Amino acid sequence: MQRYITFLDESAGVELTLPVTPAGYEWPHEAVIQQVTVDQMGDLNFFGGRRMGSTTLRDCILPAQAYPFLSPGAGTDPWVYLEQLERWIDGGTVVRWLVSGTPVNTAVLLEGVSYREQDGTNDLYADITLRQYQAPETPVLPVQMQADAQPVRDSATGTSTEKRHTVSAGETLWGISRAFYGDGALAWRLAAANGIANANLIRVGQVITIPPLDQLPAEPEHPASARISDATTARYDADARRWAMQLKKEEAYYE
Template sequence: MAYVFYLGEMQLPIAPSKLQLKINSNNKTTTLINEGEINIIKSPGLTDISFEVLLPNVKYPFATYVDGFQKADYYLNILERLKTSLEPFQFIVTRTAPNGDYLFGTNIKVTLEDYTITEDADKYGQDVGVSIKLKQYKDYCTKVISIKTITDANSKTTKVATVEQNRGSNKVASKTHTVKAGDTLWAICKKELGDGSKYKEIAKLNNISNPNLIKVGQVIKLG
């Protein structure tokens, strides 16, 4: 099975061979008198994602360099920006069979929790190994309530609560489309954007030199 990994706008040059997604539980176990333990079912918790990636300092023929060959520090700088930006980003993985058939994908908004950089000459040679941990991010909103005291002509006071504004993290993630068998860039733009003629614009956005050559499993950014 072949993988393609994206962290935000960055495609990893060498896809990790192993990926772990842990769907956490918020269920609560409690004890009832004369009934013993029961399990109170609650909505699932946030998903934890972990994997290890090799960042090459050597141009390997099996690696993919979307923006041309870049050494490890290029990707390390992007990881640092993802960590310090205090903003969530999209984590996207596409999976294809050896014959090129699209299998399934993962597309989830996440935060970069932590990462460990390892330099080991015996294991990695000139390259750098990075262990990455991500956590699912869900948009949320908080209501700001203002309580005012109103006094009428008879000196009677009344407290009135009003919602002044909403604050939260509701940034819209960039829209993407994973190429399936039979897709064309024109058809994707027609379906997703309502205008097939935008295929040249989308090709430029995704650094696609030939709009007629897109691959099954390829993730197309639409904006």
């Protein structure tokens, strides 16, 4: 079955079908897996959402001659095809990429196109790189307004009423609390505000709500695993070239 590869600019009603279907194409379907190292448990893997797809359509022929294998209605001016692709690239235009007879129908941005002449026919051979597009969701945060219509800012968080922070690799709640409140010891209260049972366990990509300081809940009782971690001392044995960990005797028993 003959496949046709089409780009469709829905907003402008412009459609471009490649005049010659490439010999092959690929489109990945992948998930983002975040790995977190947890004390006494080792490495844990967490689902972090779906990864956006990307691909490069290689050796796409933009013909200068009327070959019998061209797609129906195809033109023979390769520069017309190239100009349209470049307009979409330069304008950051979101287009739909469709492959006939398949489920491939997705919004993409054209990242780039490289082209060349290689056989003396004046045909262009183009490599077209695509990246899947998803419209960003912008959260709407409530803002308290004074009589002069200026937003009321919380001095501790530096934001209106509350803020959201996405955890990056290597971050801890202690560091996030210190960055927003100037006090890392507020990590457990921040954990409670986000329904996190153990302030030591957060993962990359997790979204943390940062409320104003006066809206932080009281510090909860630490779970046993955290209390044991707090009561554990570590020292490096240079002769044995290894770390030794020991639970403090006076805090070794927990209800």
